[in-house]
Amino acid sequence: MSDVLAVAEHRRGDLRDVSLELITAGRELADGTGGNLHVAVIGGDVDAFADELNREGVDRVLTVAEGEEFNHGVYTQAVAALYDEVAPQFLLLPNTVNGLDYAPAVATRLGLPYVPDAVGLDVDADRLVATREMYGSKVATTNEVDASGGVTVSVRDAEWPPTEAAGDAVIESVDVEIDESTIRSTVKGFEEVGAGDVDISEADLLVSVGRGIEEEENLELIEELAETLDATISASRPIIDNGWLPKNRQVGQSGKVVMPDVYLAVGISGAVQHVAGMKGAETIIAINTDPNAPIFDLADYGIVGDLFEVVPALTEEFGG
Amino acid sequence: MKVLVTVKEVVTVGDEFEISGTEIAEQYREYDLNEWDNYAVEEAVQISESEEDIEVVTATIGPERSDETIRMALAKGADRALRIWDDDLEAAETLDVEAKAEILSAVVEAEDPDLVLTGVQAEDDAFGGTGVALAERVGYEWAAVVNDLDFDADAGVASVRRELEGGVEELTDVDLPAVLTIQTGINEPRYASLRGIRQAQSKPLDVRTLADLDVDASVTDSALDVTEMYVPETDSDVELIEGSADESAGRLADVLREKGVAE
Numbered sequence: 001m002s003d004v005l006a007v008a009e010h011r012r013g014d015l016r017d018v019s020l021e022l023i024t025a026g027r028e029l030a031d032g033t034g035g036n037l038h039v040a041v042i043g044g045d046v047d048a049f050a051d052e053l054n055r056e057g058v059d060r061v062l063t064v065a066e067g068e069e070f071n072h073g074v075y076t077q078a079v080a081a082l083y084d085e086v087a088p089q090f091l092l093l094p095n096t097v098n099g100l101d102y103a104p105a106v107a108t109r110l111g112l113p114y115v116p117d118a119v120g121l122d123v124d125a126d127r128l129v130a131t132r133e134m135y136g137s138k139v140a141t142t143n144e145v146d147a148s149g150g151v152t153v154s155v156r157d158a159e160w161p162p163t164e165a166a167g168d169a170v171i172e173s174v175d176v177e178i179d180e181s182t183i184r185s186t187v188k189g190f191e192e193v194g195a196g197d198v199d200i201s202e203a204d205l206l207v208s209v210g211r212g213i214e215e216e217e218n219l220e221l222i223e224e225l226a227e228t229l230d231a232t233i234s235a236s237r238p239i240i241d242n243g244w245l246p247k248n249r250q251v252g253q254s255g256k257v258v259m260p261d262v263y264l265a266v267g268i269s270g271a272v273q274h275v276a277g278m279k280g281a282e283t284i285i286a287i288n289t290d291p292n293a294p295i296f297d298l299a300d301y302g303i304v305g306d307l308f309e310v311v312p313a314l315t316e317e318f319g320g
Numbered sequence: 321m322k323v324l325v326t327v328k329e330v331v332t333v334g335d336e337f338e339i340s341g342t343e344i345a346e347q348y349r350e351y352d353l354n355e356w357d358n359y360a361v362e363e364a365v366q367i368s369e370s371e372e373d374i375e376v377v378t379a380t381i382g383p384e385r386s387d388e389t390i391r392m393a394l395a396k397g398a399d400r401a402l403r404i405w406d407d408d409l410e411a412a413e414t415l416d417v418e419a420k421a422e423i424l425s426a427v428v429e430a431e432d433p434d435l436v437l438t439g440v441q442a443e444d445d446a447f448g449g450t451g452v453a454l455a456e457r458v459g460y461e462w463a464a465v466v467n468d469l470d471f472d473a474d475a476g477v478a479s480v481r482r483e484l485e486g487g488v489e490e491l492t493d494v495d496l497p498a499v500l501t502i503q504t505g506i507n508e509p510r511y512a513s514l515r516g517i518r519q520a521q522s523k524p525l526d527v528r529t530l531a532d533l534d535v536d537a538s539v540t541d542s543a544l545d546v547t548e549m550y551v552p553e554t555d556s557d558v559e560l561i562e563g564s565a566d567e568s569a570g571r572l573a574d575v576l577r578e579k580g581v582a583e
Contacts, residue, residue, distance in 0.1 A: 011484070011488075023461070072406070072452075072462070072464075074324070076425050076456070091371075094447070095462070096485065097465045097482065098485065099483070100440070100448055100449070100452065100464075100465055100501070101452065101463065101464035101465070103449065104417055104421075104449035104450070104451075104452040104453035104456070105402075105452050105453065105455065105456035107418070107449075107453065107460070108418070108421065108453045108456040108457055109456055112523065113416070113418065113543035113544060114416070114417050114418060114448050114449055114453070114544075115544060116417065116446075116448055116449050117446060117447070117448060118529060130569065132446070133446065133552070134444060134445055134446055134549075135331070135332075135333045135344065135443070135444055135446075136333075136443060136446075137334055137552075138332075138337070138551070139339065139344070139550065139551060139552070140547050140549070140550055140551070140552040141342070141546050141549045141550075142546070142547050142548035142549075143544050143545065143546055143547070143549060144544075144545045144547050145543050146543060147542050151543075153451075178457045184494070184495035185460040185461050185462075185463060185492055185493065185494045185495065185498075186493045187490060187491070187492050187572045188479075188492060188493060189490075189491050190484075190488055190489065190490055190491070191481075191488070191489045191491060192487060192488060193487050193488070193489055194487045204581055205576075205581040205582070221504055226463070229576070229582050231580070231581075234539050237504070237505070238504075240505060241504045241505035242508075243508065247487075249486075251420075253485050253486075254483050254484070254485055254486070254487065256486075256487060257486065261579055261580070262576065262579050262581045262583050264576075274484075282579075283575075283579050285530040285572065285575065286558075289335070290335040291335075292335060292514075292551075293335075296556060296558050297554040297555075297558070299555040299556075299558045300557075300558065300559065301558065301561060301562050301575055302558045302559070302561065302574070303560075303561045303568045303572065304560065305565060305568060306565070309565035309573075310565045310568060310569055311567075311572075313565045313569030313575060314569040314572055316569070317569050317572075317573035318572060318582060
């Protein structure tokens with residue numbers, strides 16, 4: 001028992017990027033154990049997905065034609081059945097929103113240890129050594145698990161590069177009997193949120209504001225700067241959660257992905273979910289009082305300082 | 321009807337801290353109600369305010385110190401609280417998802433709630449798996465990362481929105497009993513009023529041991545061992561702009577002009 005089973009993710013007809021990242025992570029683990037990498041895809045146009053998943057390093061692609069979109073009841077049953085069939089040592093799942101909705105259930109059902117949200121993986125004999133982050137990514141931890149009896153790992157998206165090269169995997173359809181009577185949730189549909197007056201993904205210059213702004217009234221400072229610079233205002237999650245700006249202004253994993261020429265991050269610490277939405281900016285500038293804020297790891301220019309002093313001074317520089 | 325809310329007291333860390341072994345050193349630890357659980361408490365209290373005869377009970381795995389956090393949840397409107405702690409839990413180094421789900425499943429079996437609300441994740445360990453593992457363990461239906469909830473007690477259905485990536489929401493109907501993991505932003509958590517804080521002092525807060533719940537002490541033998549903790553190294557090549565606010569604003573203005581986004 002040294003194989004790896006990774007489960008792909010798709011939504012509304014498209015394979016999600018994390019699926020190809022899982023192949024990279026899965027191949028690393030399989031190389032560490034000398035096992036094979038099996039990649040499974042469940043639901044939707046499984047044949048088309050299987051072709052896409054046939055990448056370098058994949059030994060076998062397993063397709064389960066059950067359902068169109070993700071349903072955690074179907075996934076939990078199907079993955080448990082595939083696990084029994086493949087008998088891998090490592091079950092590798094995405095730590096996406098849908099991963100959060102079934103990975104813990106699969107681990108529980110199979111009675112396997114569960115290592116969530118890994119950002120690094122290594123195998124040492126029968127021990128899995130996983131790197132995780134804690135305290136809002138302020139610290140990293142090394143976690144060890146006895147993997148001799150199998151283990152479920154969910155991996156953070158965008159941590160491993162996607163495997164691009166084509167492969168020569170065996171593609172195999174697997175029949176899984178799904179007990180519909182135990183599925184008591186029904187997906188009714190999807191809705192795009194955040195449509196509105198402004199499309200922040202179109203802006204050349206984004207002035208983006210985070211928790212550091214402290215009070216809603218202080219947004220005025222940012223508005224003055226944005227007006228003076230003819231920039232567009234965006235924000236990180238806490239500002240949206242507080243209702244200070246509408247949802248269409250949110251940058252991040254659950255908001256918009258933006259790629260402006262310049263992203264000016266004001267009072268944003270740079271949580272991983274936020275970074276997912278803005279790391280593609282050409283130039284990133286950060287203003288934050290905390291010199292250890294993760295945003296500085298990503299920024300091209302940084303000011304460790306008080307936004308309440310720097311922002312008005314900057315507005316003044318441009319005659320505002 | 322009964323709504324059970326899992327409430328975790330989390331360790332929060334400021335800008336400056338040191339690490340001691342595999343922990344944040346004691347003098348840098350602050351304790352607070354987990355942000356996601358705060359939204360879960362608010363959601364439960366709002367349900368109890370809009371429906372008749374709903375009891376809101378909180379459950380916490382934590383030492384005596386966490387009573388302070390639990391009282392905050394009671395002050396916000398929860399009716400009573402359970403806290404689970406004993407010497408075995410005190411001695412445990414890590415409680416992984418499996419351990420927490422097993423302990424909380426004993427609470428669910430004892431309390432028999434119709435709905436369980438948990439935060440999506442805890443700010444400190446960031447596991448993000450306890451709610452769904454709990455649901456699977458007790459045979460409840462579930463939904464993870466819920467940012468809107470329409471609770472129909474008569475029909476026995478929770479209509480939820482799940483916040484997917486990229487500004488897409490999934491609309492799902494979940495049959496009760498169910499566990500929902502609550503995302504921030506689902507509501508606006510209230511501050512505890514002075515009256516609420518006073519009332520909270522007289523609300524029941526019962527402490528149970530693992531033995532009281534019929535949970536074997538071996539639950540604390542987590543499969544996952546945290547063996548190292550460190551501040552991650554970065555390969556940042558940030559150009560730090562130094563000086564007074566005026567000086568750094570001046571330099572920043574030059575950068576914006578160089579990049580062609582300001583004149």
